[in-house]
Amino acid sequence: MRNDFSNFNFANLVFYLQDFTQSAATRTLKQVKEDVHEIHCSRERSRGAWTIIQEYLMPFVEKERYRILTRCRLHPDNDVYRDQEQHKIHKDTNEWRCGYCKKRFYEEKYLDRHFDNRHHNLLNESHGRCLADLCGALHCDLVLDIVQRKTKCNPAAAARNKHLCESLAHSCFPVNEGPSAGRLHELFLRQFCDAHTCTGNQKPFSRGHRKQISILYLVISILTLLLLPLVYLFVYLYQRGIKQGSQELRRISLSGRKKKSH
Numbered sequence: 001m002r003n004d005f006s007n008f009n010f011a012n013l014v015f016y017l018q019d020f021t022q023s024a025a026t027r028t029l030k031q032v033k034e035d036v037h038e039i040h041c042s043r044e045r046s047r048g049a050w051t052i053i054q055e056y057l058m059p060f061v062e063k064e065r066y067r068i069l070t071r072c073r074l075h076p077d078n079d080v081y082r083d084q085e086q087h088k089i090h091k092d093t094n095e096w097r098c099g100y101c102k103k104r105f106y107e108e109k110y111l112d113r114h115f116d117n118r119h120h121n122l123l124n125e126s127h128g129r130c131l132a133d134l135c136g137a138l139h140c141d142l143v144l145d146i147v148q149r150k151t152k153c154n155p156a157a158a159a160r161n162k163h164l165c166e167s168l169a170h171s172c173f174p175v176n177e178g179p180s181a182g183r184l185h186e187l188f189l190r191q192f193c194d195a196h197t198c199t200g201n202q203k204p205f206s207r208g209h210r211k212q213i214s215i216l217y218l219v220i221s222i223l224t225l226l227l228l229p230l231v232y233l234f235v236y237l238y239q240r241g242i243k244q245g246s247q248e249l250r251r252i253s254l255s256g257r258k259k260k261s262h
């Protein structure tokens with residue numbers, strides 16, 4: 001296994017070079033075909049939007065047992081990258097696999113590039129299927145690794161984002177579709193749309209997120225429970241040792257005195 005990993009960088013480089021040369025060839029071809037396959041949708045931002053939906057919306061949708069319709073832009077079918085993302089196999093910290101052709105990669109970004117180069121034909125592109133386009137409404141910057149700059153709030157941009165946000169609430173959770181849709185509509189406005197304002201200081205995601213029991217927390221709890229009796233046992237034995245030791249000393253000193261008196 002160790003050997004496997006020491007060869008990993010090299011293997012990855014070979015894969016990458018293979019991909020690169022083949023993609024260079026397809027690029028030339030693509031240019032001839034006037035860049036037919038160019039896709040104007042950021043994979044990274046789409047992933048950010050997906051994370052936000054899973055973290056800050058789906059727990060409530062699941063609780064209401066509500067089924068999001070495909071005409072709602074938040075529906076998984078409306079994410080152009082969904083199929084590829086589901087074909088990512090993360091085996092280890094430094095091991096990513098392509099679920100289509102089983103190639104290995106050292107980092108996720110190389111697998112992303114591989115998808116772009118080799119499996120772009122699997123993308124189901126059609127209008128309105130770019131989750132990244134919803135980033136303004138969903139506050140993606142908060143989950144993406146973007147250096148947060150203190151920029152002045154732009155009222156026009158805030159109004160635009162609020163409008164997009166409200167249209168998502170209306171199309172995904174139409175109030176006339178029953179009480180659970182109504183509740184989710186209300187929640188969506190509070191959770192995502194209220195914060196699109198330059199006045200006031202509403203924060204996004206005010207209704208909370210998915211509660212996760214972290215594995216680290218579990219491990220620490222179990223270890224503590226296991227170690228506690230051991231600590232008690234150690235303290236008990238230690239104190240008993242001291243007591244016995246002092247009794248022994250007393251006995252020795254007593255017998256010494258007796259010998260002297262004789």
Ligand SMILES: [Zn+2]
Pocket residue numbers: 098099100101102103114118119
């Ligand atoms: Zn592949």
